[in-house]
Amino acid sequence: MPPRRDAVPEGGPGAGDGERLARVVLTRVIEPGDERGGRWLRAFGARGLLDRLSAPGSAADLLPGATERRLAGYRARAAAADPHRDLAAIAAAGGRFICPGDPEWPSQLDDLGDGRPIGLWTRGRFGLRTWAVRSVAVVGARACTPYGAHMAATLGAGLAERGWVVVSGAAFGIDAAAHRGALSAGGATVAVLACGVDVVYPRGHAELIARIAEQGLIVGELPPGDHPTPSRFVLRNRVIAALTRGTVVVEAEYRSGSLVTARHARRLSRHTMGVPGPATSGLSAGVHELLRGEAVLVTDADEVVELIGEMGELAPRRRGPVLPRDLLDPRTARVLEALPARGAVDGTHLARAAGTTTDDALGRLYELHALGFVERQGDSWRLTLQALHRSNARRGGS
C-alpha cells in the first residue's frame, strides 16, 4: 500500500472498511450532487463526517455553514441507515458498491469536484472504469418522434459497432432507443439511474433494464430501494455527462433535461453534440438551440467518433495496451487468451473457446478494447498489432 498522501481518506480498499462503510451510509444521508455535503466530506472524510453527525453540538460547531434543520435531517437519515443491510441488498441484486479510490472507480467523475458522487451502486459484471474510457452518452426526449427513436437506435448500434460504450438514462424514448441500438449490435451499454439500481424505473422498462444488467452495466448514486424524484433526474444527468467523453442530444424541446446533460458536458469540457431535425419540430428546437451555440452537429456514428475520438481514439492502439496482461481480471484474461494470433473471430465462437457466455465475452471484449488489446472488425474481434507484439515478446522473452 502506498503511503497516504492526503489527510482525507478516500473510500477505496486502501482506505479501510470503515471509510468505505461510511460512504455507504452517506449515500443515504447526502442527496446526489449536494456540493455542500461534498465539501464536508472532503474536509472531514466519510467517517469523520459521520462522527460529527452522531456527536452532540450545534450546526455551527459541527458543519460550518449548515442550518440546524439541515443538520437534523442529516442526523435522522444517518441514524436510520444500515450499511450492512444495503450491501446485502446490492449483493442479492448481483451488484456492488464502488467508491473513489477503488480500482473500478471512473476517475473522470472527479471532474465533478464537490459534486462528485459519494459512491456508485452498480449491477453488471463488467468493469465500469475501463468501459467508461471509451464511452459516449446518447440522450434525448422521452416523448420522442419515430425519427428521433430511429436516429438514437442507429447511433447506439453504430457506436457499439465502432467499439464505443453507449451511456444513457434508461428512460422512455431516446434513451431506450440508444440502449437497444447498442444491445442489438452486441455492444456495451451503461444505464445511469436516478434511483436505486435494484429499482425498476420506469416499470415499463423492466425487461430492458434486466437485459442491460446482464449484457451491460446499471449504475446510480442512490442506495438500494430508493426512488427517483424530479431533482434526482436532473442531477443524474451530471453523472452521465461526467462519465463519458461526449454527449449526443438526439431530440429535445426547449428547456429539457437533455439540454442540462449537454450543458454539464460542455462545462466539464466534454464534447457536446446534437442531431438536427426538422426546424418545424418542437422536439428538435432544443437541439437546434444547442447547435446554434457550441455544440457540434452530427448525423451518424462516424461523425461522433471523429469528434470524440480525436484525442483518445487512436492513442491506445498507437501506444499499445495500457495495462499488463497479468493485471487483467482472470475472466477477462481468459477471453484475451482465446483470441487467435491471426484473423478475427466472432463473439459466440470466442465465448465457447473461453468457456463463458456470449454476453460475458462481448462485455469483456469492450474492456479489452478500451485497454488497447483488441479491436472490433464488423461483428468479429481481433488482437491489435501491439497486443500481438507484446504477447510474442513476452512468450519469446520470458
Next chain:
Amino acid sequence: MPPRRDAVPEGGPGAGDGERLARVVLTRVIEPGDERGGRWLRAFGARGLLDRLSAPGSAADLLPGATERRLAGYRARAAAADPHRDLAAIAAAGGRFICPGDPEWPSQLDDLGDGRPIGLWTRGRFGLRTWAVRSVAVVGARACTPYGAHMAATLGAGLAERGWVVVSGAAFGIDAAAHRGALSAGGATVAVLACGVDVVYPRGHAELIARIAEQGLIVGELPPGDHPTPSRFVLRNRVIAALTRGTVVVEAEYRSGSLVTARHARRLSRHTMGVPGPATSGLSAGVHELLRGEAVLVTDADEVVELIGEMGELAPRRRGPVLPRDLLDPRTARVLEALPARGAVDGTHLARAAGTTTDDALGRLYELHALGFVERQGDSWRLTLQALHRSNARRGGS
C-alpha cells in the same frame, strides 16, 4: 463630372457612351465569371479591349496570356455582336443595362474582383443598388421536399415582413418557394438568372418570372436571348452570393450548386446559414455538411435577421437616412411624401395617395427602407424617427 482618377474607365454615365456600349458588346464576348477576361477589361478598359479584338496581331501581342484559339473565339463573338440591337431588345422587355460606375450599380459586386460582372441586364422598375443593401439569398435544391419548400416559403415571407429583400435563382423547388414567400408577403424579391433576362427559364416559371418582373427585379449577366448552360448556373451563384449580405441554404444534397453559392458567400465574407432537416434526408445532407463547417444554423427569419442584421440592420435607423430626400427618384420621393407624419399606413392606401400602383409603392418602400427613411410594421409602413426629424428640420430651417 468629377475628374477621372483612374486611367481605366468604368462603364457608367461618367465614362461616356462608348465605354458603356463596349460593355454591352463584351457581355456577348466574355462568359460570366471569366477572370482572365476581367483582367484584360481592367487593364485596357472596355473600348480598349474591343479595339484589340478588332486589331490585327497575335494573341501574344494583343491579350497577354491568351491562346490564339481563345482570341479567335473572342473576335468572332465581338464581330457578331450588335449592342444597339441588344439595348433595343432589353428596352422592349421593359429593362435596362447597368454597369460599374452607374448610380444603380451594386458596389458589393466589386468584391468579385476580376470575376465581377461586366454589367447586369435588369428588368423591373426598382433600384437594384438600394434593394441589395438589405438583401439575403435563400437558395436550395430544385427537387426539394415539401418540408424544404415550406421552410423556404416561410423564410421568404418572414424576411420580407422584416423589410429584407429576398434574392434567389428562380429555379424550381427552394428558389421558387423563397420568391413566392416574399411575394406573398407583399415583399421585394430579386431573381438572378443564368440566361438573358428576357428568356423564360425554366419555362414552367413563366408566370412567376413575370410576377417578379412586375413586383420585383430580374437580373442577369447574359445579354437578351442568351440561354443557360450548366457552367452559367454555377457562375450565376457567385452573383447571388456577392449581391446579398448572407446566403441561407434550405435543402441541398452533397456537391449541389447551392453549396457553391454558400461557399462563394463565405469566401466573400458574407454570412453563410443553413436550415437543418432530418439527418435521414439526403436533401439535408449538404446543408448539414455546411453546418458542421462555418455556417450558422437558422430555423426562422428572426434568426437570419439576428445574424445578418448585426452590423447593418440597426445602423441606418440609428444614423438616419443615408441619402438626402432631394436625390431620390421622383416616383420614390412621391411615395415618401405620401407617408403621414404620424402613424403607419398600408401599401394600398399609400399607393393611392402617391398616385401609383400597390406593387410600385411597395417596391419603392423597400428602397426607402434600405435608405433608412421608413420601417415596416406588420403590413404597414411608417416614417422612421430620423426621417421625421430630418424632414421637420428641413421644413423649419429652409
